Amino acid sequence: MTLFSGGSGYKDLIVVYTDKVVIITGGSHGIGEGCVRAFVAAGAKVVFCARNDRDGERLAVEVNASGPGEAQFFKCDVSRVEEIQHLIDEAVARFGRIDCLINNAGWHPPHKPIDDFSIDDFRDLLDLNLISIFAACKFALPHLRRTQGNIINMSSLVGAMGQLHATTYVATKGAITAFTKALAIDEAEHGVRVNSVSPGNIYTPLWQQAIDAAPDPDHCRAEGEAAQLLGRMGTIEEVGKLCLFIASEATFTTGVDHIISGGAELGYGRKSRRD
Numbered sequence: 001m002t003l004f005s006g007g008s009g010y011k012d013l014i015v016v017y018t019d020k021v022v023i024i025t026g027g028s029h030g031i032g033e034g035c036v037r038a039f040v041a042a043g044a045k046v047v048f049c050a051r052n053d054r055d056g057e058r059l060a061v062e063v064n065a066s067g068p069g070e071a072q073f074f075k076c077d078v079s080r081v082e083e084i085q086h087l088i089d090e091a092v093a094r095f096g097r098i099d100c101l102i103n104n105a106g107w108h109p110p111h112k113p114i115d116d117f118s119i120d121d122f123r124d125l126l127d128l129n130l131i132s133i134f135a136a137c138k139f140a141l142p143h144l145r146r147t148q149g150n151i152i153n154m155s156s157l158v159g160a161m162g163q164l165h166a167t168t169y170v171a172t173k174g175a176i177t178a179f180t181k182a183l184a185i186d187e188a189e190h191g192v193r194v195n196s197v198s199p200g201n202i203y204t205p206l207w208q209q210a211i212d213a214a215p216d217p218d219h220c221r222a223e224g225e226a227a228q229l230l231g232r233m234g235t236i237e238e239v240g241k242l243c244l245f246i247a248s249e250a251t252f253t254t255g256v257d258h259i260i261s262g263g264a265e266l267g268y269g270r271k272s273r274r275d
Contacts, residue, residue, distance in 0.1 A: 015042055015241075015244055015245060015248050015249060016042050016043050016248070017039060017042040017043055017044040017069075017099075017100075017244060017247060017248045018042070018043035018044070018068075018069075019043065019044070019045060020043075020044045020045070020099040020100060020247075020248075021044070021045045021047070021091065021095040021096075021097050021098050021099050021100075022039050022044045022045070022046045022047070022098075022099060022100040022101075022102065022247070023046075023047045023048070023049075023087065023088065023091050023098060023100070023101045023102065023136075023140065024036055024039070024046060024047070024048040024049075024102045024104055025048070025049055025050075025076070025078050025084075025087075025102070025103055025104050025105035025132070025136060026049070026050055026078070026104040026105030026106065027046075027048030027049060027050055027056065027059070027073075027104065028048070028050035028052055028055040028056040028059055028073070029050070029052075029055055029059075029204070029205050030202075030204035030205055030206060030236060031104055031154065031199060031202060031204060031236050031239045031240070032048065032050070032102075032104040032105070033059060033236055033240075034235070034236030034237050034238070034239050034240030034241075035048075035102055035104060035239070035240040035243050035244075036048050036059060036063060036071055036240075037063060037236075037237065037240055038237065038240030038241050038243065038244045039069065039100075039240070039243075039244055039247075040063040040064075040066075040067065040068075040069040040070065040071050041063075041066070041068075041069070042069065042244055042248070043067075043068045043069045044069045044099075044100075045069060045070055045071075045072075045095050046063075046069060046070070046071040046072070047071075047072050047074065047087070047090070047091040047094070047095070048060075048071060048072075048073055048074075049073070049074045049075065049076035049078070049087050049105075050073075050075070050076070050105070051075065051076070051077050053073070053075040056073035056074075056075065057073050059071070059073070060072065060073040072094065074086075074087055074090060078105045078128065078132035078135075078136070079124070079127045079128045079131075079132060081131070081132075081135045084132060084135045084136050084139060085135075085139050087136075088136070088139040088140050088143070092143055097143060097146070097147050098140055098143040098144055098147065098149060099144075099147050099149040099150075099247075100149055100150050100151070100152070100247045101136060101137065101140045101144065101149070101150075101151045101152070102151075102152045102154070102243055103132070103133040103136050103137070103151070103152070103153045103154060104154040105128070105132060106128060106129040106132075106154065106172070107125065107128055107129065108166070108169050108206060109121070109125065109166075109168060109169060111163075111164065111165035111166055112165050113165055113167075114167045117167065117168055121168060122168045122171075125168050125169065125172055126172060129169070129172035129173070129176070130172045130175050130176060130179075133153055133176060133179065134179065137151055137153075137183060137194075141187070141190075141192065144190075144192050145187075145190040145191070145192055148190070148191035148192060149192060149193075150192060150193040150194065150195070150246070150247055150254075151180075151183070151187075151192065151193070151194045151195070152195055152196070152197060152243050152246055152247065153176050153177075153179070153180045153194070153195070153196045153197075154176070154196070154197055154199070155173045155174075155176040155177045155180070155196040155197065155198045155257060156169075156170075156173040156198055156199060157198045157199060157200040157259060157261050157264065157265060158170050158173060159172075159173030159174040159175075159176065159177050159198060160174065160177065160198065160257070160265075161265055173198075176196060177196050177198065177257050180194055180195065180196040180255065180257065181255045181257075184254045184255030185255065187254075188254065193251070193253065193254040194254055194255065195246050195250075195253060195254060195255065195256050195257070195258060196256075196257045196258065197239065197242060197243060197246070197257075197258045197260060198257050198258065198259045198260070198261070199234065199239055199260050199261065200227075200228065200234065200259070200260065200261030200262060200264040200265070201224055201227055201228060201233045201234065201261070201262070201264060202233060202234040202235065202236060202238075202239055202260075203224075203233040203234065203235060203236070204236060207224065207233065211224070227264050228261065228262030228263055228264045229262060229263030229264070229266060229267070230262040230263060231262075232262065233262070234260060234261075234262055238260065239260055242258060242260050246258060
């Protein structure tokens with residue numbers, strides 16, 4: 001739903017999602033935090049989770065103070081299927097419905113060649129980045145079908161274009177995009193839309209960790225900014241607003257991977273790995 005705040009033109013457009021119930025995984029920081037803020041600002045009732053309860057509770061207090069929506073935090077490790085089921089059950093018990101599920105929780109391991117990843121490393125990442133999304137969708141769909149709601153799965157630009165020394169991560173993200181398209185086909189008969197979002201370089205705490213660990217942090221930050229045609233990294237707020245638009249306004253969109261990258265994937269670049 002949209003409102004106009006006065007004046008004319010789209011610059012006055014305000015997206016609202018009043019009283020809709022939204023579940024967001026991995027919501028205590030980074031892109032998940034951006035989604036929590038965007039949906040609460042649009043009037044939604046947000047249930048979000050993370051493994052770090054201190055950061056989650058802090059964010060809930062902050063956004064509840066500003067409203068107009070509300071947020072409820074639950075501690076949850078999405079690599080544990082039973083905890084995902086509990087999260088879904090608690091959201092329904094509290095609010096009686098689910099209108100949108102945003103599967104954002106995930107992790108990017110440190111970059112290293114395939115030789116240095118173990119089989120167990122890959123299995124553990126599959127549980128965290130991919131199986132958790134399958135489980136959350138499976139548990140939430142009976143409720144989403146009743147509301148003809150929607151699902152947004154957080155993929156990544158590198159799931160389509162690859163990334164150096166990130167075979168395990170890229171595999172999980174490519175699978176998320178493919179899973180989203182397949183689920184969109186199945187759920188169309190129930191009126192449930194299923195989309196994915198593929199961010200490029202978004203300035204998050206994980207990016208800051210990489211900057212801090214670099215031999216030359218200023219150069220690392222500058223290179224990160226310069227990788228986009230727009231000359232900067234994206235913000236968590238921009239990704240949150242895109243997810244809000246997909247949930248509330250893009251009602252003829254399903255099975256689509258929405259890229260938010262600042263044009264990082266466009267044009268040629270020096271890519272040779274040969275000496």
